[in-house]
Amino acid sequence: NNKGLPSMIVFDLDDCLWSPEMHELPGMPSIPVHDHYNGDDNQQVAVGLKVPRYGDTVTLYEGARKVLHELATNQDYQGIRLATASSSLEPSYSHACLNAIEITPGLTMANMMSYNQIGRTGNLTSNKRSHFQLLHAESGIPYNEMIFFDDCNWGDHCGQIQREFGVIAQRTPRGLTWDDFTLAMQRYRETMGG
Secondary structure (H helix, E strand, O other): OOOOOOOEEEEOOEOOOEEOOHHHOOOOOOEEEEEEEOOEEEEEEEEEEEOOOOOOEEEEOHHHHHHHHHHHHOHHHOOOEEEEEEOOOOHHHHHHHHHHOEEEOOEEHHHHOOEEEEOOOOOOOOOOHHHHHHHHHHHOOOHHHEEEEEOOOOOOHHHHHHHHHOOEEEEOOOOOOHHHHHHHHHHHHHHOOO
16 A cells, blocks of 8 residues: 555454453453443443453453554554454453454454454464464465564564564553554554655
């Protein structure tokens, strides 16, 4: 595309977009937790997903919600494909959260994602090289047209993916922030000679 924008943005999930991590939950989250949408008393969105009986609730980081909302509503970003690359130990929990948590009324995270590579079994390993090879094969999008966000708190996924594939990778050690997003977009533009 001509605006110096990536063709695809890939997100890690645990500790990048949401908290807590799936393996820390005592069971499958299944109860949506609602709140007002953008301060509008008349509109509600599912902002989290709670584990029955225990009350542990998966919610998005404030910055992650803001970034996803921008990607969902800003016309400039409509051509960007979104994807997930997660080595979650509980992929079914991850999918439950993607299917339930809304960014705008009726628009779930799952609705926004074109591709999901979640887990570390089958073709996937704990090494995100496998996730990216599958995302590239599925989408046909060149690696150098991707941006990747990952907390990297358990290993340098960002460094590895950037070195091996030339993906612009941005660490989000405190969860995705608005600044992480704008910095990565700026780095992408600079790399592409924008």
